[in-house]
Amino acid sequence: MSAASLLLAVLFTLGGWQTNASAEGLFNEQGYRIKFYRRATPDVAPAGRILDTAGLQQLIRQQSPILIDVQAITLRPETAEFGLAWLPSEPRYHIAGSTWLPNVGYGELQPAMFDYLVKNLDRLSAGDKSRPLVFYCVLDCWMSWNVVRRAAELGYSNLYWYPEGTDGWADAGLELVEATPYPLSDPRFFTPFLRLDLPDILKLAKASGRDLLLFFETAQCPFCKRMRNTVLLDEHVISRLSGDFIAVAVDMQSSDDMIDADGNSVSMANFSSRGQRVVRTPTMLFYDAQFNLLHRHSGLVATRDEMLRLLDFVAARAYETHSWQSFKRGN
Amino acid sequence: MSTRVVALGLLGLLWLASPQAAGRSYDLAPLEVATDVYVFMGADEHFSFANGGNIVNTGFIVGDDGVIVIDSGPSKQYGEAMRRAISRVTDKPLAQVFISHFHPDHFLGNQGFAGTPISALPDTVRGIRTQGELFNDAMYRLVGPWMKGTEVVVPEEMPFRSRMRVAGRNLRLLELSGHSGSDLAVFDEKSGVLFAADSVFFERTPTTPHADITQWLRDLDVLTGIPFRVLVPGHGPVVKDQRAIEQTAAYLRWLHDSLKSRAQQGDSMAEVLAPDASGQAFFDLAVFAEEYRRSVAHLYPAIEQDALREGRVEQSEP
Numbered sequence: 001m002s003a004a005s006l007l008l009a010v011l012f013t014l015g016g017w018q019t020n021a022s023a024e025g026l027f028n029e030q031g032y033r034i035k036f037y038r039r040a041t042p043d044v045a046p047a048g049r050i051l052d053t054a055g056l057q058q059l060i061r062q063q064s065p066i067l068i069d070v071q072a073i074t075l076r077p078e079t080a081e082f083g084l085a086w087l088p089s090e091p092r093y094h095i096a097g098s099t100w101l102p103n104v105g106y107g108e109l110q111p112a113m114f115d116y117l118v119k120n121l122d123r124l125s126a127g128d129k130s131r132p133l134v135f136y137c138v139l140d141c142w143m144s145w146n147v148v149r150r151a152a153e154l155g156y157s158n159l160y161w162y163p164e165g166t167d168g169w170a171d172a173g174l175e176l177v178e179a180t181p182y183p184l185s186d187p188r189f190f191t192p193f194l195r196l197d198l199p200d201i202l203k204l205a206k207a208s209g210r211d212l213l214l215f216f217e218t219a220q221c222p223f224c225k226r227m228r229n230t231v232l233l234d235e236h237v238i239s240r241l242s243g244d245f246i247a248v249a250v251d252m253q254s255s256d257d258m259i260d261a262d263g264n265s266v267s268m269a270n271f272s273s274r275g276q277r278v279v280r281t282p283t284m285l286f287y288d289a290q291f292n293l294l295h296r297h298s299g300l301v302a303t304r305d306e307m308l309r310l311l312d313f314v315a316a317r318a319y320e321t322h323s324w325q326s327f328k329r330g331n
Numbered sequence: 332m333s334t335r336v337v338a339l340g341l342l343g344l345l346w347l348a349s350p351q352a353a354g355r356s357y358d359l360a361p362l363e364v365a366t367d368v369y370v371f372m373g374a375d376e377h378f379s380f381a382n383g384g385n386i387v388n389t390g391f392i393v394g395d396d397g398v399i400v401i402d403s404g405p406s407k408q409y410g411e412a413m414r415r416a417i418s419r420v421t422d423k424p425l426a427q428v429f430i431s432h433f434h435p436d437h438f439l440g441n442q443g444f445a446g447t448p449i450s451a452l453p454d455t456v457r458g459i460r461t462q463g464e465l466f467n468d469a470m471y472r473l474v475g476p477w478m479k480g481t482e483v484v485v486p487e488e489m490p491f492r493s494r495m496r497v498a499g500r501n502l503r504l505l506e507l508s509g510h511s512g513s514d515l516a517v518f519d520e521k522s523g524v525l526f527a528a529d530s531v532f533f534e535r536t537p538t539t540p541h542a543d544i545t546q547w548l549r550d551l552d553v554l555t556g557i558p559f560r561v562l563v564p565g566h567g568p569v570v571k572d573q574r575a576i577e578q579t580a581a582y583l584r585w586l587h588d589s590l591k592s593r594a595q596q597g598d599s600m601a602e603v604l605a606p607d608a609s610g611q612a613f614f615d616l617a618v619f620a621e622e623y624r625r626s627v628a629h630l631y632p633a634i635e636q637d638a639l640r641e642g643r644v645e646q647s648e649p
Contacts, residue, residue, distance in 0.1 A: 038471035167476040
């Protein structure tokens, strides 16, 4: 008898008379709950320890555990036009300080969702598998039960299950805060566009009050590669960038079509060399939403600090009063 | 509305001091509609986190030596609250629970009546067996934690008999089918109370997800012939005359005729979502706008097909 069927035998004798939940098919062979996720849950955790509300409050006070909300929402599948995206249908309120990883509590996970869980657990625990992790969703919800089980299989050793979830927390009169699902892919330096359509991108820049950064590169340029593998991946740089700039990469050798700021169709190569007179790589050109050139930066930016400084230089319009060289030195 | 706001609102119900989930309990007060016959009135609303699914009328009859229960409500907690409320009225044992039909607000409280025979017509039992779990899922989505611990308990099949003696009461049973395909109504001869369940709605727009309107109108003719003194509709206030039956029939007739004539005019489903002014008399019924739109979704495709088959659709101007 497998663990799952044993569990079922226990569950379905509890009522004392026959219930309808067709016992077969509730769990898969690995023992994960795969349907009727909103039903009464067992009194014991599938791994680690079970917490009631007082227990969770105490744990939060004493050990600052990592709180993970796994309440499910609609996931829009990836298509040619639209990327994978969370589509929350109504606001969700959860325990302050939690990370919301929706849908990782399904009994069977697509590879992308499994990855999302693994990467986020790794990120949140900073690679330390003994960090205390608390999983919850809402009352009578098997999704958190599933994730505790899965985290144990992934090697996490300090696991807690809070089966009452946000309902139990709210019932105790404790505060819930508005939640946002953690993004499916990490934010990136360059905004992906299907096609480089400058009038469209400038419209977006205007609407969101941001400037435009064009990053000119070629496939062979070693400094471009170095920047892409270092400063352009840096989370501080990305978070500094995203509020003030839309960044787009332009391949100087590509014959691919793009739309220039005047609405003409040109090749990227012609746009770079004839249009913007770029000769060196990498070159970063900063424009405002009307496509006025704000600042031209040629050559390598080697460090996070220098890149942050450069973004500040443009965003604060410091080029009006300073040279880049003096601003960089902190004058 | 935030969960917190809902939770705070529900704290107001704490006076019931229910041993159930803190801050969330049904306020079930039995209304005596005839001697020894009681009704728990639900709200004239849709399922919501605020009402916990308590939108339905359930009831009970205190017989000579036991209690007869009609429908068990939308959740385990509701069934348990019903049972406690009944025990405050009488110490007679529970004799029998009847489930009128397979819609979730009428049977998901069955766990509250463990140890008592729970019976329903064969097609109702079949419906609960095949769709009960889906209804339970849907109710969890609609009312969340109010469903705590709710499992589907399938009633026993009750071969249809038109008369039954239970707990010393002579009951007349009616096997109807227009509302859901299998609809039980229970008439208690001594008190003259007719538990019509969802075959009759009053001041609350009827629901039609499994309705056969022609059959439903025939059912209402049958109910008109029952010599009741009090009629308990499935939703809406209790009445002592024919008004509830007449209103339900009038609404169903209007709904059917208006959808049919609009299909014949070639109206699309999107156009039909705005109700015809001929239905003005019904616009003030509780939840009219929502139920009317749901009914269009339930009924219009088939009505449209019929109209097309009969070749009676007028050509619209290009």
